[in-house]
Amino acid sequence: MTPIPPTCPRWGHAPPAPALRAFVERYWWCEDGSGALPRLLPGTGAELWVHWAGGVDLRAAAGTGAPTPLPGAHLVCLRRTAWQLDRRTGASGFLAVRLRAGALRHLVPVGLDELADRIVAAEDLWGAPGRRLLERLRTATGPARRLAVLDGFLTARLAEHHRPRSWLEAAVGEVYRRPNGLRIDRLAASSGIGTRRLQRAFPAAVGAGPKEFQRLARFQRLARQLLREDERDYLPAALAAGYYDQAHFVREFRRLTGERPTALLGRGLSHFYYPPLTAGGEAGPPPTRKEFP
Known part of the structure; x- marks a missing residue:
């Protein structure tokens, strides 16, 4: 709970x-x-x-x-x-x-x-x-x-x-779910479109180009994991997320937040990072909606 x-x-x-x-x-x-x-x-x-x-x-x-x-x-x-x-x-x-x-x-x-x-x-x-x-x-x-x-x-x-734009929906979902190591040219090829068309479509669809969206998604998913697990030893999770080493993660963290990871992590669960509602993760079926007085 x-x-x-x-x-x-x-x-x-x-x-x-x-x-x-x-x-x-x-x-x-x-x-x-x-x-x-x-x-x-x-x-x-x-x-x-x-x-x-x-x-x-x-x-x-x-x-x-x-x-x-x-x-x-x-x-x-x-x-x-x-x-x-x-x-x-x-x-x-x-x-x-x-x-x-x-x-x-x-x-x-x-x-x-x-x-x-x-x-x-x-x-x-x-x-x-x-x-x-x-x-x-x-x-x-x-x-x-x-x-x-x-x-x-x-x-x-x-x-x-x-x-509706099925190839764009699939591409955005793929980048969000797999921000670690996903190559944009391969994503474009698997979507059946050219790399330049994919790059042009992303900003209006999500607010950033595919590479920047990928970097933000990787940071966001890792930060959510560390905050939900109240994790102070962030290095194993950072390496698993695709950061090259501790210096790479600290540099990216400071670029985005202005602080070192230790200044923000280890403070317990934030209500911005609730566990998933869906059973078994994002791909699972949604739960029955509760009734409230």
Whole structure:
């Protein structure tokens, strides 16, 4: 069982409606939360956050500069640097949507190269539907009603923006699942397309070129493993992930986060790195959706 963070007395997570499970990994939420949030590390992932109580400020992980107040509903996209999220004074409540790798392009009206390294207000991205999403979640009571609102919102966005492209879907999934040692030219050949076409398609689809997406995916998956396992001796896992040696991993870690691995690892499970919801790993069937009062 996943431990309940002591600063978050009411929290939970659940899968989306069946029609959304190819795009959404999970919904997760915290009610009446207080205390510090962990750093948002660099990675390929995208999440939609909606705060129905309180709010969050964003600042650089290095602690320099004034914090930036975030909109009540905002999208966190692919990022190449670390950010710190700070709760404002008092308890907060939020609901977040964790999207699968490559899924965001099916839900937004623009290419992901326009969204990378940004936090975008839902209203700026989706207009009136984004504004109504925040209003409806702030008036909804209880997780079940909030999840139903999100199901409806994402289903409508999917109907508007779905961009089926089977070879691209397969290529993004392959890079995300196998970031260690996968050659882009071989990936292009196995996809039945040229390398240059693959390189041109990736930025709009995921927010970065295939090689950079591969590096971020490798870092993200390793960081998730180390944080979930509360692992301080990171070298064996780093070597298994494809880093040449300790110096290579430390250099990459510092490039992306500004710190050495020992400064961030070994602090216990972060709610940004829940274990998989699916039985037997990412490829397994999703669990039955829970019912909430």
